[in-house]
Amino acid sequence: xxxxxxxxxxxxxxxxxxxxSSAAGRTTLRPPQPPRVPRLRANAAAAAAVSAxxxxxxxxxxAVVMGGAFSLVLxxxxxxxxKLIEQSLSRKVVHxxxxxxxxxxxxxxxxxxxxxxxxxxxxxxxxMRLISYGLCxxxxxxxxxxxxxxxxxxxxxxxxxxxxxxxTFCVLVFWRDSPVGILVLAMMSGGDGFADIVGRxxxxxxxPYNRQKSWVxxxxxxxxxxxxxxxxxxxxxxxxxxxxxxxNAVGKVALVSLVATxxxxxxxxxxxxxxxxxPVSTILMAMYVFWSCTTSLKSRxxxxxxxxxxxxxxxxxxxxxxxxxxxxxxxCC
Numbered sequence: 142x143x144x145x146x147x148x149x150x151x152x153x154x155x156x157x158x159x160x161x162s163s164a165a166g167r168t169t170l171r172p173p174q175p176p177r178v179p180r181l182r183a184n185a186a187a188a189a190a191v192s193a194x195x196x197x198x199x200x201x202x203x204a205v206v207m208g209g210a211f212s213l214v215l216x217x218x219x220x221x222x223x224k225l226i227e228q229s230l231s232r233k234v235v236h237x238x239x240x241x242x243x244x245x246x247x248x249x250x251x252x253x254x255x256x257x258x259x260x261x262x263x264x265x266x267x268x269m270r271l272i273s274y275g276l277c278x279x280x281x282x283x284x285x286x287x288x289x290x291x292x293x294x295x296x297x298x299x300x301x302x303x304x305x306x307x308x309t310f311c312v313l314v315f316w317r318d319s320p321v322g323i324l325v326l327a328m329m330s331g332g333d334g335f336a337d338i339v340g341r342x343x344x345x346x347x348x349p350y351n352r353q354k355s356w357v358x359x360x361x362x363x364x365x366x367x368x369x370x371x372x373x374x375x376x377x378x379x380x381x382x383x384x385x386x387x388x389n390a391v392g393k394v395a396l397v398s399l400v401a402t403x404x405x406x407x408x409x410x411x412x413x414x415x416x417x418x419x420p421v422s423t424i425l426m427a428m429y430v431f432w433s434c435t436t437s438l439k440s441r442x443x444x445x446x447x448x449x450x451x452x453x454x455x456x457x458x459x460x461x462x463x464x465x466x467x468x469x470x471x472x473c474c
Contacts, residue, residue: 195251199259202249207263209246213239214288232288233338236304240330243308244373247317248380257316264308271297271305303416304329310420317382321427323373324394328401328423332366333415336405351408359406367398393430400426 217235220226226234243263250256273279275297282292289296307329315322340358348354371394377383404422405415 192253195253195256198251199253199256202246202251203259203262205249206243206246206260207266209242210239210263210267213242228292229290229341230338232290233334235288237330237334237338240304240308240326240334241369241373244323244326244330245376247312248377248382257312261309261312264305264312268302268305268309271302275302300414300416303414307416307420317377320374320383320385320390320431321424323377323383324370324397324427325420325423327369327373328366328398329416329419331369332362332398332401333405333419335365336362336402348406351406353408353410354406359402362405363398363402366401367395370394370398393427396430397423397426 214235217226217231221228221231247260250260270279274281274285275294277294280294285292285294285297288301308326311322311325315325317323336358339361340355344355344358346356348356348359371387371391374383374385374390374394375387378385378387401419401423404418407418409418
């Protein structure tokens with residue numbers, strides 16, 4: 142009786158299987174194990190903790206970068222008000238530092254997919270500020286003087302707005318794992334910024350096809366744009382975001398810098414702002430030299446061009462609205 146119970150109950154059957162396995166000298170399959178619910182719950186809890194940590198890191202990085210951007214503009218606003226620095230120099234120094242420092246801050250964000258959207262909050266917020274100041278919805282004379290040529294609010298809807306829109310575009314489209322976005326911001330900030338700073342002070346010898354540009358300014362753009370680009374590529378390679386053969390990449394960067402410099406020197410500034418022409422030429426050339434010419438590449442180029450055209454049209458509309466608002470204010474006065 143005991144023997145029959147031993148081998149007919151589920152536990153007895155399991156023991157019988159083990160006894161037969163030992164007697165035959167071979168391994169038999171055990172019955173399937175039930176799902177390990179506690180382990181699944183532990184994995185879900187760990188994933189939630191990692192996600193919460195990523196959000197906290199990205200939110201903190203956004204706050205730090207935004208605070209740094211405000212502090213940078215406030216610093217040069219104060220220096221301009223106290224006549225310690227010229228308005229034109231202040232504008233271009235902000236132009237150079239804001240782009241390069243923003244680019245250098247991308248590794249502060251987490252590796253989660255939503256990190257780029259947190260980073261995009263900074264230029265998007267500045268975009269809204271420029272629109273509000275440019276349309277005279279809010280007034281800040283110090284801000285206007287520090288980042289415009291003639292101190293007019295409507296100027297904020299031109300070059301400065303193009304600038305932050307390009308920052309937003311590069312964050313959302315390219316991010317830190319593509320050399321294209323890095324080169325765009327390096328050339329627009331470091332290259333074009335130093336071209337104006339050096340060209341205004343030492344640009345006595347003008348270009349034969351553009352009397353508003355100088356040889357020393359164009360040479361400075363090529364040199365500083367090239368150095369900024371190589372430095373940023375090395376920075377991101379050292380951080381592990383890019384895997385590039387830097388010796389091979391140097392020649393490609395030089396070619397991209399040369400093309401961007403040639404485009405910047407053309408007499409088209411009255412029609413197309415440098416903050417549009419330099420990024421567009423850099424995007425197209427960098428895509429050509431760093432990516433293979435495939436169908437997907439052509440599609441990407443088409444998408445990029447369409448987005449840039451839409452961006453230009455939007456900014457033109459905002460500028461026209463600003464002029465209308467300014468005219469209405471003058472009429473009321």
